[in-house]
Amino acid sequence: MPNPPTGFQHGITLRQAQKIATAALAEGRRLELAPLTVVVLDAAGQLKAMLKEDGCSLMRPAIAHGKAFGAMGLGFGGRELARRAQAMQGFMNAFSDLAGGSAVPVPGGVLVRAANGNILGAVGISGDASDKDEAAAVAAIEAAGLTADTGDSA
Amino acid sequence: MPNPPTGFQHGITLRQAQKIATAALAEGRRLELAPLTVVVLDAAGQLKAMLKEDGCSLMRPAIAHGKAFGAMGLGFGGRELARRAQAMQGFMNAFSDLAGGSAVPVPGGVLVRAANGNILGAVGISGDASDKDEAAAVAAIEAAGLTADTGDSA
Amino acid sequence: MPNPPTGFQHGITLRQAQKIATAALAEGRRLELAPLTVVVLDAAGQLKAMLKEDGCSLMRPAIAHGKAFGAMGLGFGGRELARRAQAMQGFMNAFSDLAGGSAVPVPGGVLVRAANGNILGAVGISGDASDKDEAAAVAAIEAAGLTADTGDSA
Amino acid sequence: MPNPPTGFQHGITLRQAQKIATAALAEGRRLELAPLTVVVLDAAGQLKAMLKEDGCSLMRPAIAHGKAFGAMGLGFGGRELARRAQAMQGFMNAFSDLAGGSAVPVPGGVLVRAANGNILGAVGISGDASDKDEAAAVAAIEAAGLTADTGDSA
Numbered sequence: 001m002p003n004p005p006t007g008f009q010h011g012i013t014l015r016q017a018q019k020i021a022t023a024a025l026a027e028g029r030r031l032e033l034a035p036l037t038v039v040v041l042d043a044a045g046q047l048k049a050m051l052k053e054d055g056c057s058l059m060r061p062a063i064a065h066g067k068a069f070g071a072m073g074l075g076f077g078g079r080e081l082a083r084r085a086q087a088m089q090g091f092m093n094a095f096s097d098l099a100g101g102s103a104v105p106v107p108g109g110v111l112v113r114a115a116n117g118n119i120l121g122a123v124g125i126s127g128d129a130s131d132k133d134e135a136a137a138v139a140a141i142e143a144a145g146l147t148a149d150t151g152d153s154a
Numbered sequence: 155m156p157n158p159p160t161g162f163q164h165g166i167t168l169r170q171a172q173k174i175a176t177a178a179l180a181e182g183r184r185l186e187l188a189p190l191t192v193v194v195l196d197a198a199g200q201l202k203a204m205l206k207e208d209g210c211s212l213m214r215p216a217i218a219h220g221k222a223f224g225a226m227g228l229g230f231g232g233r234e235l236a237r238r239a240q241a242m243q244g245f246m247n248a249f250s251d252l253a254g255g256s257a258v259p260v261p262g263g264v265l266v267r268a269a270n271g272n273i274l275g276a277v278g279i280s281g282d283a284s285d286k287d288e289a290a291a292v293a294a295i296e297a298a299g300l301t302a303d304t305g306d307s308a
Numbered sequence: 309m310p311n312p313p314t315g316f317q318h319g320i321t322l323r324q325a326q327k328i329a330t331a332a333l334a335e336g337r338r339l340e341l342a343p344l345t346v347v348v349l350d351a352a353g354q355l356k357a358m359l360k361e362d363g364c365s366l367m368r369p370a371i372a373h374g375k376a377f378g379a380m381g382l383g384f385g386g387r388e389l390a391r392r393a394q395a396m397q398g399f400m401n402a403f404s405d406l407a408g409g410s411a412v413p414v415p416g417g418v419l420v421r422a423a424n425g426n427i428l429g430a431v432g433i434s435g436d437a438s439d440k441d442e443a444a445a446v447a448a449i450e451a452a453g454l455t456a457d458t459g460d461s462a
Numbered sequence: 463m464p465n466p467p468t469g470f471q472h473g474i475t476l477r478q479a480q481k482i483a484t485a486a487l488a489e490g491r492r493l494e495l496a497p498l499t500v501v502v503l504d505a506a507g508q509l510k511a512m513l514k515e516d517g518c519s520l521m522r523p524a525i526a527h528g529k530a531f532g533a534m535g536l537g538f539g540g541r542e543l544a545r546r547a548q549a550m551q552g553f554m555n556a557f558s559d560l561a562g563g564s565a566v567p568v569p570g571g572v573l574v575r576a577a578n579g580n581i582l583g584a585v586g587i588s589g590d591a592s593d594k595d596e597a598a599a600v601a602a603i604e605a606a607g608l609t610a611d612t613g614d615s616a
Contacts, residue, residue: 008189008383008427009208010318010352014179018205025168035162042206044318044352045520047215050204051172052196054163061201075316075519090547090567093555094532097563098524119316119519211427212353213381216406224402239398247401255405259398316497317516322487326513333476343470350514355523358512359480360504362471369509 011043011120012112016144020112020123021049024140028053028127036127036136039064040112043121045072053127060126066102067109067133068124073099075119077151078109078134108133111149112141120146165197165274166266170298174266174277175203178294182207182281190281190290193218194266197275199226207281214280220256221263221287222278227253229273231305232263232288262287265303266295274300319351319428320420324452328420328431329357332448336361336435344435344444347372348420351429353380361435368434374410375417375441376432381407383427385459386417386442416441419457420449428454473505473582474574478606482574482585483511486602490515490589498589498598501526502574505583507534515589522588528564529571529595530586535561537581539613540571540596570595573611574603582608 017040024038035055042048052061070081073095085092085105096103107130112121123141125133134150141148171194178192189209196202206215224235227249239246239259250257261284266275277295279287288304295302325348332346343363350356360369378389381403393400393413404411415438420429431449433441442458449456479502486500497517504510514523532543535557547554547567558565569592574583585603587595596612603610 008211008351014205014208043316044212046206046212047204048206050201051168052200052202054168057162058198058200073519073521073524088568090544090551090554094528094558094566094568095521095525097558098521098528098566100563211381211383213403213406216381217403220402220406236398243398246398250402250405255408258402258406260396260402316519322513322516352520354514354520355512356514358509359476360508360510362476365470366506366508 010046012040012048014048016146017049017121019144020140021051023143024123024125024136025051025053027136027139031132031136033128033132033136036125036133037061037064038140039068039124041068041072041122043119045069048121056127062102063104063126064124066104066124067106067126068122069099070095070103070105071109071111071124071151072122073103075111077111077149078105078107079151081105081109081151082107106130107150108137110134110137110141113147113149115147164200165272166194166202168202170300171196171203171275173298174294175205177297178277178279178290179205179207181290181293185286185290187282187286187290190279190287191215191218192294193222193278195222195226195276197273199223202275210281216256217258217280218278220258220278221260221280222276223253224249224257224259225263225265225278225305226276227257229265231265231303232259232261233305235259235263235305236261260284261304262291264288264291264295267301267303269301318354319426320348320356322356324454325350325357325429327452328448329359331451332431332433332444333359333361335444335447339440339444341436341440341444344433344441345369345372346448347376347432349376349380349430351427353377356429364435370410371412371434372432374412374432375414375434376430377407378403378411378413379417379419379432379459380430381411383419385419385457386413386415387459389413389417389459390415414438415458416445418442418445418449421455421457423455472508473580474502474510476510478608479504479511479583481606482602483513485605486585486587486598487513487515489598489601493594493598495590495594495598498587498595499523499526500602501530501586503530503534503584505581507531510583518589524564525566525588526586528566528586529568529588530584531561532557532565532567533571533573533586533613534584535565537573539573539611540567540569541613543567543571543613544569568592569612570599572596572599572603575609575611577609
């Protein structure tokens with residue numbers, strides 16, 4: 001039975017989020033990355049799907065959430081957040097507080113966009129170096145047929 | 155490549171947690187329940203896997219987390235927490251505060267035990283009536299070959 | 309210029325929310341109610357519009373928010389929350405904590421539904437007796453051409 | 463009927479706050495800015511009026527509140543807060559914590575002053591670049607016949 005309509009559907013679907021989460025971990029294994037945590041947020045900023053690989057250190061889930069939530073909160077990928085944290089340190093400190101302490105301005109927070117540009121949600125990955133975390137997020141979003149926005153212009 | 159050993163492995167494995175999360179949602183669809191959110195915590199009390207079905211109302215993720223975290227925090231299934239909330243209301247209010255506001259003493263928070271009785275983690279489900287949420291959790295834990303502890307003696 | 313598409317549109321529109329907020333205060337004056345605070349949340353649970361009349365006591369904004377957020381969080385109007393608070397006190401205490409302390413289970417939290425039943429947001433009003441707060445919310449939602457759900461069946 | 467006197471009237475009136483909120487959004491559309499959120503606080507630091515345009519990214523309401531609350535909290539406009547955040551970083555981090563995480567030291571938080579210099583409240587706007595957010599706030603405060611204080615001497 002399909003879920004009844006409630007209006008509580010914000011951007012990304014469960015099917016898309018599950019695809020992204022499992023594809024991200026598969027990409028991590030393919031690239032032989034350190035254990036990863038992947039968080040997928042919907043367009044309301046809520047957890048839609050989350051997976052933590054065995055062996056992740058304790059703060060990986062929080063870091064992955066902060067990467068995704070920071071990107072979602074400002075509507076920019078993590079690379080743009082990193083630039084702003086350099087240029088406007090006071091603002092980014094305040095922004096982290098506004099976000100309840102969950103806003104991490106580094107690569108690995110990636111917006112998920114539809115073909116028309118609409119932001120459907122965000123992915124945050126933590127476990128290996130930020131660039132590699134980000135690569136796994138981008139590969140996973142594309143595997144789901146969606147567009148990844150890292151905060152760099154293409 | 156298998157994940158490198160780090161010591162950061164607390165009870166339930168990712169494979170088990172994923173199986174539980176997907177089986178719980180499948181059971182929800184089979185029983186035609188309202189949209190469900192399922193949270194799986196490891197033995198360190200951290201998120202291991204999480205899935206939110208399309209159509210869940212806004213607080214379902216928080217409630218599912220609170221059911222699992224309350225159970226994990228005291229080492230009892232949600233039915234025992236519910237009994238204690240009746241008998242010791244002041245304690246349960248304080249416990250909720252201790253848990254950062256995330257402890258929900260109702261059915262649907264279910265411990266995951268190994269064959270030898272060790273607690274591997276906990277599952278929290280929210281979306282339908284508490285009894286039905288719990289039934290989906292029990293079915294999913296058993297589908298993963300593990301033992302469900304609802305807080306009632308068998 | 310119309311706002312650019314971003315995907316960040318969750319249910320109720322600004323135009324609808326403004327209409328509800330101003331109509332609620334107009335109804336309050338028509339009925340000669342005590343000074344009211346009206347909060348309109350969107351389907352992501354965020355503030356969409358808010359107005360506080362001159363003379364409101366200090367906690368009126370927090371109470372109005374809690375009425376709306378409680379309704380939005382569970383997907384029920386405040387009358388159903390009030391019934392559950394009677395029947396399941398432990399759950400509602402925990403739910404208030406989950407909601408960051410902002411969930412008030414009394415009349416005056418009213419869901420805003422579209423013609424197809426989808427939940428577009430919620431209105432919370434505080435200032436006079438709960439029944440009168442609720443009457444102002446219902447009148448305002450209907451003045452905006454939308455459907456009010458108080459938590460009682462019609 | 464006029465509202466009864468209660469003593470709970472702190473500076474700005476509802477009529478002034480509504481004028482500012484709607485004029486700020488009108489100015490944003492006239493200047494073709496990105497979608498804006500406008501928050502108006504009274505002299506007790508509480509929400510008096512708030513409007514969020516369709517399309518605002520998730521943290522805009524929090525940022526707008528933090529701009530206004532930071533200004534109100536210290537009694538300086540956002541430009542002075544930004545200077546202090548440069549010169550006294552440790553203090554501004556602590557101030558953000560004192561403010562419950564809601565103090566954003568950048569332009570766009572603007573004090574509302576009466577003709578005699580008394581602070582009646584503060585306006586915070588977020589959505590576009592800080593300078594443009596601030597320009598919309600200043601225009602709106604002046605449209606309401608009041609004096610805008612950005613933190614720069616005139």
